[in-house]
Amino acid sequence: FQTPNQMLAYAGLDPSRSESGEHAYNGHMVKHGSSHLRYVLLNCAEMVILHNPVFYDYYRKKREEGKHHRVALSHVARKLVRIIFFLEKNNVDYDPKKMR
Structure with a gap:
């Protein structure tokens, strides 16, 4: 995956997005992607x-x-998922002290 959003989409955890004119709305979680991975x-x-x-x-x-x-x-x-993406992409270990 190139971005954490791609990983989120694969896992089925990205929100739907509706656009109309100048307005954009984030909606419910999309049911695309792996239902098993989303469950886990x-x-x-x-x-x-x-x-x-x-x-x-x-x-x-x-x-x-x-x-x-x-x-x-x-x-x-x-x-x-974003934390997992960061850890894998940067090849670093998880450090709870760096969490915010």
């Missing part, structure tokens, strides 16, 4: 929320914004 990533997101305070804080932030549990969970899964 959402399960990983649930586990990482329980065991990593940075991801838990991100999840709580999304919930406080009024997002439903599954929507907030998908945001965590997207963050997880």
Whole structure:
């Protein structure tokens, strides 16, 4: 993958996008991509929320914004994919101290 967005699309975690005139809207999660990979990533997101305070804080932030549990969970899964992409692309090890 060249970009994290390509990886997200492959995993089926990218939002739909509608454009009309000058307006653009992000919608629901697209069901394209690998449903199995999406399922695994959402399960990983649930586990990482329980065991990593940075991801838990991100999840709580999304919930406080009024997002439903599954929507907030998908945001965590997207963050997880972006981190995985960065680690693989730069060939570095995961360092929780560098997380924000």
